[in-house]
Amino acid sequence: APLPGKRLSVSGVGKRFGGVSALTDVTFEARPGQVVALIGPNGSGKTTLLNVISGFYRADSGEVRLGDETISGRSPHRVADAGVMRTFQTPVVPEMTVRDAVATARYRSDRVSMVETMLRLPRYWAVVRRDREAVDAVLAACGLTDVASLPATSLPLGTRRVLELARALVVDPSLVLLDEVASGLDEEEVQALADVVRAVRDAGGTVLLVEHNFSLVRDLADHVVVLSQGRLVAEGDSESISRHPEVLHHYLGE
Numbered sequence: 579a580p581l582p583g584k585r586l587s588v589s590g591v592g593k594r595f596g597g598v599s600a601l602t603d604v605t606f607e608a609r610p611g612q613v614v615a616l617i618g619p620n621g622s623g624k625t626t627l628l629n630v631i632s633g634f635y636r637a638d639s640g641e642v643r644l645g646d647e648t649i650s651g652r653s654p655h656r657v658a659d660a661g662v663m664r665t666f667q668t669p670v671v672p673e674m675t676v677r678d679a680v681a682t683a684r685y686r687s688d689r690v691s692m693v694e695t696m697l698r699l700p701r702y703w704a705v706v707r708r709d710r711e712a713v714d715a716v717l718a719a720c721g722l723t724d725v726a727s728l729p730a731t732s733l734p735l736g737t738r739r740v741l742e743l744a745r746a747l748v749v750d751p752s753l754v755l756l757d758e759v760a761s762g763l764d765e766e767e768v769q770a771l772a773d774v775v776r777a778v779r780d781a782g783g784t785v786l787l788v789e790h791n792f793s794l795v796r797d798l799a800d801h802v803v804v805l806s807q808g809r810l811v812a813e814g815d816s817e818s819i820s821r822h823p824e825v826l827h828h829y830l831g832e
């Protein structure tokens with residue numbers, strides 16, 4: 579099913595913490611159907627930028643737009659309502675089945691009130707029926723159908739990461755933010771995750787990926803943005819970026 583990916587525009591974003599400039603005048607775009615990778619050494623501002631985009635931090639200058647809307651200055655909740663979905667380095671999956679973990683992610687938008695849910699009113703069941711198809715489709719697209727009734731916590735780490743991605747995808751996100759999703763995974767698990775991210779991109783999703791694993795970046799990213807000390811120091815396709823001195827130094831050990 580096509581995803582309603584929107585263009586992410588980060589324009590002149592700056593963010594300071596006391597005397598530290600975590601981000602200085604950062605400008606780039608990510609388009610629907612594109613995977614953009616954000617790379618840079620520790621402390622270069624990647625996490626701060628994700629926090630600005632998702633509304634956890636307020637930028638001191640510049641703006642973040644999603645399609646035609648300005649999302650900078652909104653609360654995290656309202657940024658999520660605009661369709662910005664983030665997966666975390668440490669996935670938070672409660673003790674529930676894989677299917678329920680995906681289904682509950684879909685209910686986060688307040689289409690059904692807590693009272694309706696508790697009282698199992700008709701509107702609740704209408705939403706459940708409508709959402710069941712969406713949940714099944716995402717489980718299938720992520721290769722999770724066979725494990726749908728297992729407890730989420732019983733899955734190997736790689737599959738739990740795919741589940742986190744499935745929970746982001748089930749709300750039809752306009753932008754998916756992936757934070758170090760490959761860390762700790764073996765090569766086979768990384769490839770399985772990369773396949774899902776490619777499917778998201780090919781379905782028209784907009785993906786912004788913070789990633790240390792440069793071979794995954796090379797594999798997956800259509801466009802690479804390099805941060806160093808809070809500034810954008812290079813951008814381009816992964817081929818040209820892999821020849822950049824900063825990247826050679828920090829990622830390829832040269």
Ligand code: ADP
Nearest residue numbers: 595598600618619620621622623624625626627
């Ligand atoms: P990265 O994710 O690339 O490792 P960060 O965005 O975490 O980089 O950090 C960028 C800079 O901002 C660092 O110098 C870091 O110490 C500083 N920083 C990040 N978050 C905070 C914070 N909440 N308070 C103070 N300084 C911070």
